[in-house]
Amino acid sequence: MLSLSGLSLSVISFMLILLLLLKESYLFVSSGVSFWNNLWFPLEGEFNILPLLTTSISLSLLACCLVVPLGTSIALFSLNQNRIENTVYKKILHILNSLPSVVIGFWGIMILVPFLRNFGIQGPSFLSGVIVLSLMVLPTFIFLFMQSIENISKSYEETAKSLGISYITYAVKILLPVSYPAILSSFLLSLGRALGETIAVLMVTGNIVSFPSKITEPVRSLTANIALEMAYAMDMHRSALFLCALVMMFILLVLYIIVLKLQKNMSSTFIEGGA
């Protein structure tokens, strides 16, 4: 009964948000103003979602691609039940996960950006955005991945130990090939997290609207754009921002549907169910 009420509450809130986005963006959609002309200059009537969208997607994709190899190795290393240090690693990961977005953004603008200046990158840029995003997404990926394969890992590890296989051989030759679907679904969920990240990205990317061409140039993500302008946007401009949010929500929905389909396949592959 309680779980049913919890479920209906989340479904109702989701539908309410969706309805709000649809209602507020209707003004812009019905006016016929082009949504892919030039760049984003709302006060002069020019709206173009494409540079913002490509920036968000490329920032998140690149950050997640960086996170996958790093996260997989950290996760596989931490699953080793033998070593006591692994509980310490898990605690450090929990702390990194709980750091607020603003704190990491602040670190980025005060330490990362001046540090990158030594390499010829002047000021906030696409690269600092990717680095900050990977920091935010890394704990998410690791926890999701570990959750997906912990059950299988326990049973396989016992067998491997009895055969006398070292942990590293077991992790790389046995566990890793089996966990590819888990890596993929965790990657997609982390991608969703990275797409939604606002404040950290806003503080370190420079907020210039342009198609991402060079990694050393400043860019503006879709979420940062909404955060910068929503406070004072009126009428058409406000409606355009809601349409941006609607597009973002649609992309995330598609992502989650793909993950659900993947997880269905996963649970039919393993004897003991996955995530």
Next chain:
Amino acid sequence: MKRKKILLLFLCTLFASCTKNKDQSKLLITGSSTIAPLIADIAKAYEKSNAVKIDIQTGGSSRGIYDIRKKLSHIGMVSRALKKSETDLEAHLIAYDGIAITLHKDNPVNELTKEQIVSIYTGKIKNWSELNGNKARISVIHKAAGRSTQEVFLKFFKLKDKQIKATSIIGDNEQAIKLLASDPNAIAYISIGTIEYYISQNKNLKMLPLNTIVPSSENVRKGIYPLARELNLISHKSTQLHPEALKFIKHITSKKMSSKIMEYYFVPSN
């Protein structure tokens, strides 16, 4: 039985939040990030002797105007004169301020003409070496749309936002100061009051003279600095101003607060 207890607890917390605190009224003031530090300081002292809680939020002058129009706040902070089209708003002038072109102290360039500033901001001049400075790319810091510092700056140099080729866009004045303090090749335009206040504590930035006139609150007071603007508190013309808000505005525009306004390097209106 357990479900009933949970339901009862839930209903109690729901109703507990419904009580109104009759002793204290609340004021919400939103808008310009230039005026916010001054108002926050005055509000802190004001709260001690008056039964009112004042909440101050930045977001740019356009947010101040939007919130007043949608009746989301009691007072708006706008760091420019009201436009002719803004007839539904009433402005209470509290101070005058200017906008200065600011560089890092270590930058060898000491003066820029109007044409040079326009060329830098439209991307025609990209390197400090073209201006007898270091051989380094210019980091152009621009304010986000909707901030009146940006609007006043663009109007003075007869530019449109589309023409600006910047390397980073910031929101509040503080972000510009942080970026400028860590990058010796950056240029930004910041409120004179904010910069003078900052320089009095950390000496690593410098303001450039405009048309040979040195930016300072003294020159703004004398009326000779060209890039000057008003600092206003706005309210809706038709709706009645909240009595506490009216009291607070009268307090700020009184003679007693003049010294406080000057502490922030603005020029009081009286």
